[in-house]
Amino acid sequence: MKNIFSxxxxxxxxxxxxxxxxxxxxxxxxxxxxxxxxxxxxxxxxLRAKDCVMKTATTIQENAEDIYAEAVQINEDRAAEEDAKVEESLDEEVSADEEGAE
Structure with a gap:
């Protein structure tokens, strides 16, 4: 029995x-x-932290949408200016051709 415990x-x-x-x-x-x-x-x-993070994410998303909309508007304005310049130069060429033909 002693061997078992040892x-x-x-x-x-x-x-x-x-x-x-x-x-x-x-x-x-x-x-x-x-x-x-x-x-x-x-x-x-x-849950409070989640609400705070969601509010921040919503604000960032809204700002990103505003920035995107303004960037699109800037590009549309530039394209319109370039089209106006092209039309103006074409009008000048046409009027120069008409003066030369007379």
């Missing part, structure tokens, strides 16, 4: 027993009313 690694057995005890106590602590209050408060904080 072959047991008491350090590992003690660590296992401590783990079981802490695990059992941990489950009770994690399921207590105080722990539930902490979980609830943490969840509420996460």
């Amino acid at each position: 072959s047991i690694d008491w350090k590992k057995t003690g660590l296992f027993a401590a783990g079981v005890a802490f695990g059992t106590a941990g489950i009770k602590v994690l399921s207590s009313d105080d722990a539930k209050k902490v979980y609830t408060n943490c969840t509420a904080a996460v």
Whole structure:
């Protein structure tokens, strides 16, 4: 019988027993009313942070849409100016050709 106890690694057995005890106590602590209050408060904080992030994302998206719309307008204005210059130069060429033909 003495040989059986001498072959047991008491350090590992003690660590296992401590783990079981802490695990059992941990489950009770994690399921207590105080722990539930902490979980609830943490969840509420996460939801508030989510709202803040969503507001910021919406603001950024709106600003990006405004910037895009202004950029499109600038390009349309430039295209209209270039078309007007081309038409003006064509009109000058046509009037020069008409004066030369007379």
